[in-house]
Amino acid sequence: MLSGPTVLFYHGVAPRKVDLNVSNLHHSVEEFSAQMAFLSRYFNVISMRDLEDKLSGNERLSSRDVVVTFDDGFRNNLEYAAPIVDTYSIKPTLFISTGHVDSGMRFPTYLVRCAIWHLGARSVHLETIKKTYSLESESCKQAALKDILLRLKRSPMNLVRQIDTEVRSLLSVARWRDLDLIYQSEEVLDWDGVQRLVKAGWEIGSHCKDHAILNAKNSPMEITCQLMESKKRIASKVGHCDYFSYPNGEEHHISKNARVEVQSSGYSLGFTAQAGDLQGKLDLLLLPRRLAPKSVLHLCYVLQSSRFYRQYHRRWVQSLYPS
Numbered sequence: 157m158l159s160g161p162t163v164l165f166y167h168g169v170a171p172r173k174v175d176l177n178v179s180n181l182h183h184s185v186e187e188f189s190a191q192m193a194f195l196s197r198y199f200n201v202i203s204m205r206d207l208e209d210k211l212s213g214n215e216r217l218s219s220r221d222v223v224v225t226f227d228d229g230f231r232n233n234l235e236y237a238a239p240i241v242d243t244y245s246i247k248p249t250l251f252i253s254t255g256h257v258d259s260g261m262r263f264p265t266y267l268v269r270c271a272i273w274h275l276g277a278r279s280v281h282l283e284t285i286k287k288t289y290s291l292e293s294e295s296c297k298q299a300a301l302k303d304i305l306l307r308l309k310r311s312p313m314n315l316v317r318q319i320d321t322e323v324r325s326l327l328s329v330a331r332w333r334d335l336d337l338i339y340q341s342e343e344v345l346d347w348d349g350v351q352r353l354v355k356a357g358w359e360i361g362s363h364c365k366d367h368a369i370l371n372a373k374n375s376p377m378e379i380t381c382q383l384m385e386s387k388k389r390i391a392s393k394v395g396h397c398d399y400f401s402y403p404n405g406e407e408h409h410i411s412k413n414a415r416v417e418v419q420s421s422g423y424s425l426g427f428t429a430q431a432g433d434l435q436g437k438l439d440l441l442l443l444p445r446r447l448a449p450k451s452v453l454h455l456c457y458v459l460q461s462s463r464f465y466r467q468y469h470r471r472w473v474q475s476l477y478p479s
C-alpha cells in the first residue's frame with residue numbers, strides 16, 4: 157500500500173566511491189539512474205511548483221506524487237544527476253548554501269572527515285573546542301569524527317566558523333589541493349553551474365547562506381541573516397527564491413524561532429528532514445521529507461512507510477506551534 161505523496165531528498169551523484177569514511181553522501185550513477193527509472197515508471201514525479209500549486213488546494217495531491225530534491229549544491233548534480241533526470245523529464249529542486257557557491261569552499265563536515273583520515277598523526281588537538289583526540293586506530297578515528305561532527309551540529313555559527321578555520325589549518329594548502337582532487341565529488345557548484353541547472357528546468361531554493369543549523373544556539377540575528385541573505389543572493393542570480401530546506405533538518409536542528417524567521421523572510425514552502433508524507437493538515441514551512449536510500453528496494457520501502465511517521469511529524473509540529 158502506498159503512503160501519501162512524498163518529497164525525497166538526495167545530496168549528489170558520483171561516478172565512483174573513493175572512501176566512504178570521507179565521502180558517504182552520494183549515490184552512484186547506477187543507483188541514482190535505477191531510482192529515477194523506477195520513479196518515472198511507477199510514480200508521478202512532479203515539480204516543486206506543481207507541489208506548491210497542489211498544496212494550495214488548486215488540485216488534489218495523489219498518493220503517487222513524488223518530488224525529487226537535492227540539498228547542499230554539489231557540482232556533481234550538474235555533471236551526473238542532471239543528464240539522468242533529463243532522460244526521465246524529472247524537474248528536481250536544488251537547495252543551495254549560497255556562501256559556499258560564492259566562495260567555492262567545501263563544507264566543514266568534509267574538512268573534518270578528510271583531516272581525521274588523512275592527517276597521519278597519532279592524535280589531534282583542537283584548541284577551539286579544547287580537546288585532544290586519539291587517532292591511533294580506526295575506532296579512535298570514528299569516535300573523534302562522531303564527536304566533532306556532533307559539535308558542529310550543536311554549535312552556534314561563530315564556533316562552527318572557528319572549528320572550520322582550525323581544521324583547515326591542520327593540513328597544508330598543497331595537501332588540501334591533492335585531497336580535493338581525490339574527493340572531487342565534494343566540490344561545490346559555482347553560479348554558472350547553478351544557472352545551467354536552471355536552464356535545464358531545475359528549481360533553486362535556499363539551504364541557508366552558510367549551511368547554518370537553525371537551532372536555539374544561533375541568535376535571531378544570525379538566523380535572519382542566513383535566511384535573508386541566501387534568498388536575496390539566489391533571487392539576484394536566478395530571478396526568485398521561494399523555497400527553503402533546513403540544514404540537517406531534524407527536530408533538534410530547528411528552533412521555534414527558525415520557523416518564524418522562515419515565514420518572515422517570505423519563503424512559501426520549508427522542508428525538514430523529518431520523515432512523513434504530505435497528507436492531511438500540514439504546516440507549509442515545516443514539511444516532511446524522506447532521505448533517499450541507496451537502493452531501489454529500500455526506496456520502495458521508504459515510499460510505502462512515509463505514512464507511519466505522519467503522526468510523529470504532526471506531534472512535533474504541534475509542539476512547536478500549538479494550533
Ligand SMILES: [Zn+2]
Pocket residue numbers: 227228363367403404
Ligand atoms: Zn545540507
